[in-house]
Amino acid sequence: MAVFEKITLSKAINASLRASMEADPKVLVMGEDVGKLGGVFRVTDGLQKDFGEERVIDTPLAESGIVGTAIGMALRGYRPVVEIQFDGFVFPAYDQIVTQLAKMHARALGKIKMPVVIRIPYGGGIGAVEHHSESPEALFAHVAGLKCVSPSNASDAYWMMRQAIESDDPVIYFEPKRRYHDKGRLDTEAIPDPLHAARVAQAGTDVTLAAYGPMVKVCLDVAKVAAEEGKSVEVLDLRSISPMDFDAIQTSVEKTRRLVVVHEAPVFLGSGSEIAARITERCFYHLEAPVLRVGGFHSPYPPSRLEDEYLPGLDRVLDAVDRALAY
Amino acid sequence: MTVESTAARKNTRGGGKRTTAKKASPAKAKTAAQAPAEAEQDQLVQLLTPEGKRVEHPEYAIDLSDEELRGLYRDMVLTRRFDAEATTLQRQGELGLWASLLGQEAAQIGSGRALRDDDYVFPTYREHGVAWCRGVDPTNLLGMFRGVNNGGWDPNSNNFHLYTIVIGSQALHATGYAMGVQKDGADSAVIAYFGDGASSQGDVAESFTFSAVYNAPVVFFCQNNQWAISEPTEKQTRVPLYQRARGYGFPGVRVDGNDVLACLAVTRAALERARAGEGPTLVEAFTYRMGAHTTSDDPTRYRADEEREAWEAKDPILRLRTYLETEGIADQAYLDAIEEESETLGKRVREVVRSMPDPDTMAIFENVYADGHALVDEERAQFAAYQASFVDAEEN
Ligand SMILES: Cc1ncc(C[n+]2csc(CCOP(=O)(O)OP(=O)(O)O)c2C)c(N)n1
Numbered sequence: 001m002a003v004f005e006k007i008t009l010s011k012a013i014n015a016s017l018r019a020s021m022e023a024d025p026k027v028l029v030m031g032e033d034v035g036k037l038g039g040v041f042r043v044t045d046g047l048q049k050d051f052g053e054e055r056v057i058d059t060p061l062a063e064s065g066i067v068g069t070a071i072g073m074a075l076r077g078y079r080p081v082v083e084i085q086f087d088g089f090v091f092p093a094y095d096q097i098v099t100q101l102a103k104m105h106a107r108a109l110g111k112i113k114m115p116v117v118i119r120i121p122y123g124g125g126i127g128a129v130e131h132h133s134e135s136p137e138a139l140f141a142h143v144a145g146l147k148c149v150s151p152s153n154a155s156d157a158y159w160m161m162r163q164a165i166e167s168d169d170p171v172i173y174f175e176p177k178r179r180y181h182d183k184g185r186l187d188t189e190a191i192p193d194p195l196h197a198a199r200v201a202q203a204g205t206d207v208t209l210a211a212y213g214p215m216v217k218v219c220l221d222v223a224k225v226a227a228e229e230g231k232s233v234e235v236l237d238l239r240s241i242s243p244m245d246f247d248a249i250q251t252s253v254e255k256t257r258r259l260v261v262v263h264e265a266p267v268f269l270g271s272g273s274e275i276a277a278r279i280t281e282r283c284f285y286h287l288e289a290p291v292l293r294v295g296g297f298h299s300p301y302p303p304s305r306l307e308d309e310y311l312p313g314l315d316r317v318l319d320a321v322d323r324a325l326a327y
Numbered sequence: 328m329t330v331e332s333t334a335a336r337k338n339t340r341g342g343g344k345r346t347t348a349k350k351a352s353p354a355k356a357k358t359a360a361q362a363p364a365e366a367e368q369d370q371l372v373q374l375l376t377p378e379g380k381r382v383e384h385p386e387y388a389i390d391l392s393d394e395e396l397r398g399l400y401r402d403m404v405l406t407r408r409f410d411a412e413a414t415t416l417q418r419q420g421e422l423g424l425w426a427s428l429l430g431q432e433a434a435q436i437g438s439g440r441a442l443r444d445d446d447y448v449f450p451t452y453r454e455h456g457v458a459w460c461r462g463v464d465p466t467n468l469l470g471m472f473r474g475v476n477n478g479g480w481d482p483n484s485n486n487f488h489l490y491t492i493v494i495g496s497q498a499l500h501a502t503g504y505a506m507g508v509q510k511d512g513a514d515s516a517v518i519a520y521f522g523d524g525a526s527s528q529g530d531v532a533e534s535f536t537f538s539a540v541y542n543a544p545v546v547f548f549c550q551n552n553q554w555a556i557s558e559p560t561e562k563q564t565r566v567p568l569y570q571r572a573r574g575y576g577f578p579g580v581r582v583d584g585n586d587v588l589a590c591l592a593v594t595r596a597a598l599e600r601a602r603a604g605e606g607p608t609l610v611e612a613f614t615y616r617m618g619a620h621t622t623s624d625d626p627t628r629y630r631a632d633e634e635r636e637a638w639e640a641k642d643p644i645l646r647l648r649t650y651l652e653t654e655g656i657a658d659q660a661y662l663d664a665i666e667e668e669s670e671t672l673g674k675r676v677r678e679v680v681r682s683m684p685d686p687d688t689m690a691i692f693e694n695v696y697a698d699g700h701a702l703v704d705e706e707r708a709q710f711a712a713y714q715a716s717f718v719d720a721e722e723n
Contacts, residue, residue: 032555032556032558033556033557033558035557036557036628036629037556037557037628037629038628040556040623040624058557058558058562059562060524060527060558060562060563061494061524061525061527061528061555061558061563062527062528062529064529065527065529088492088493089493089494091493092493092495092528092529092530127423127474128423128424129423129424129471129472129474129477129492130471130477130492131492131493268702297691297692297703297706297710298695298700298702298703298706299691299692299695299703299706300477300695302477302686302690302691303470303471303474303475303476303477303686304423304474305473305474305475305685305686306685306686306688306690306691309688309691310691315717316713319713319716
């Protein structure tokens with residue numbers, strides 16, 4: 001029905017929340033400033049006006065309270081979508097997410113479901129002060145019982161949110177905040193990819209770049225520059241961090257024989273570590289080079305004047321592509 | 328499917344409005360919460376009316392010399408000037424963000440001037456006036472807002488801890504520090520600053536519990552500026568905030584946060600209680616955030632201009648100025664001198680900020696650990712080599 005030729009990623013999430021709320025009266029939106037203000041990034045703009053304070057709930061300033069009460073509402077049959085204002089502020093709720101939300105289904109022998117979506121604007125590149133630029137996805141993906149996804153474009157932002165809300169499992173939905181204003185195409189009648197499937201964003205033959213969320217665009221830019229240098233780079237948009245679509249990575253690596261994983265989060269024990277280990281197990285005899293990782297350092301996220309150096313950019317990823325090809 | 332009762336199903340429909348249980352609707356709850364809050368305003372401790380008239384309070388007598396009174400005025404004017412300069416610098420792109428204290432000068436200067444040098448302060452991110460009272464160079468506050476560091480001063484050189492952005496965390500740090508002071512047998516006190524929104528955080532509730540149980544010498548200074556970004560205080564509490572303390576077993580007091588004399592007197596008394604081994608106090612400074620939450624915020628989306636106008640009539644600086652003038656404590660020449668001093672401060676702040684260098688890239692790897700760490704060393708070396716490869720490429 002609706003085809004948007006150019007819609008921003010944040011408006012696509014807004015449209016998705018709206019469609020989900022229209023489709024199911026049990027869907028609620030909760031968080032700090034999500035009502036009149038429409039959230040600090042305006043992702044929930046206009047929802048309270050149209051759905052009322054009963055369904056778009058401005059909460060007290062307490063993240064443990066937000067997630068804890070969302071769990072209770074899910075127990076009562078609601079499907080809360082909660083907003084954590086910024087990545088660095090999820091930790092007061094970390095206890096509720098890890099010790100309660102993630103384990104409830106298993107503890108109840110599968111008798112209860114936890115259809116809670118936790119939206120976290122994450123990642124750097126917007127010149128913010130500390131605690132506003134972090135990439136904590138590995139901390140959540142490490143926990144059994146949670147699903148973690150991160151869209152990289154408007155269409156995925158829309159569809160993955162709809163699917164996350166429909167899921168009976170808790171889903172941590174990481175929103176790449178520096179891509180909020182990027183525009184893309186969205187067809188709300190299309191048949192979407194499955195929530196946890198990776199997608200080839202750019203086909204290539206010499207080396208695979210695997211990324212998700214904010215780094216997909218960087219990798220696509222790398223593919224362009226590399227093409228000018230005669231190198232054919234395949235870009236995989238992983239889309240889902242847990243579960244991870246290892247089959248798709250394997251298929252790509254069996255073709256290109258080289259893999260570079262790119263994410264903003266620190267490399268040490270990050271999601272790239274898991275990908276490197278699994279792909280080495282699965283594709284040992286196909287690989288022409290060790291799996292390389294490009295990401296953040298083992299240091300606190302730096303003050304904003306240093307984030308361009310800290311974040312993997314075109315040059316650092318290209319450098320890794322060159323190193324992979326040099327083996 | 329999840330467990331679902333027919334009652335729950337009946338109560339919702341697509342448009343989101345509940346068809347039953349109207350009485351429990353949030354709109355009703357809001358008025359119920361506001362009524363007692365307004366009644367409690369009578370209990371505001373006040374020593375200087377909005378019209379600048381000196382009044383007495385039975386429990387909070389204060390006797391300040393003319394020089395001290397002029398000092399409070401100077402502090403407030405200079406702090407406001409500094410704050411305005413920072414806001415301008417943000418607009419000019421010199422700072423990434425700024426959290427203005429406009430309207431909260433009396434709460435901060437009054438409480439800040441109640442402190443002794445050996446007291447310890449745990450601020451949030453808006454306590455520029457308290458920092459001023461502690462003798463922190465105001466330009467040090469700007470580093471983190473410019474993006475050149477994540478702190479910018481040594482907390483121990485002025486007993487003024489780093490700004491804390493994660494809401495409510497520092498209330499626990501203050502409590503623990505106070506427990507340490509107590510164990511040391513020292514007679515200094517500790518003060519924690521936070522906002523009305525922060526009062527909802529578990530950390531703040533837990534700091535109330537700990538400080539009460541251990542009788543810690545800490546003062547909780549809550550600046551109720553009426554808003555937590557877009558959420559009014561009613562979204563955080565159904566009772567006036569100062570009354571929370573009673574449930575934990577320590578006193579709470581609400582003070583006119585735009586009255587610098589009352590803020591000074593009330594904080595001084597609370598600190599004395601702490602020093603005397605009588606435990607914590609919650610001070611709620613009833614004040615108003617006149618500007619946006621931060622320079623990223625747009626308050627026109629959630630609050631009416633008339634509200635700000637009503638509060639402007641209670642401006643903390645104007646009321647002290649009126650008092651000083653009518654009592655002949657400050658003449659025009661004095662007021663002009665302060666204006667001049669604030670211009671000089673503004674100029675200095677502008678110059679220092681504009682010439683603040685970007686940090687060295689390798690600072691990313693500095694101070695991650697006190698004892699060093701092999702992984703950091705390895706990454707530092709790799710990154711240095713990577714950067715050097717560009718220099719080599721340029722030279723070749
Ligand atoms: C744990 C946490 N959650 C959310 C935020 C985002 N945030 C920053 S300031 C703020 C409002 C704080 O309001 P209040 O405590 O009343 O203090 P004020 O800023 O009004 O002085 C919010 C929600 C944060 N910094 N930390």
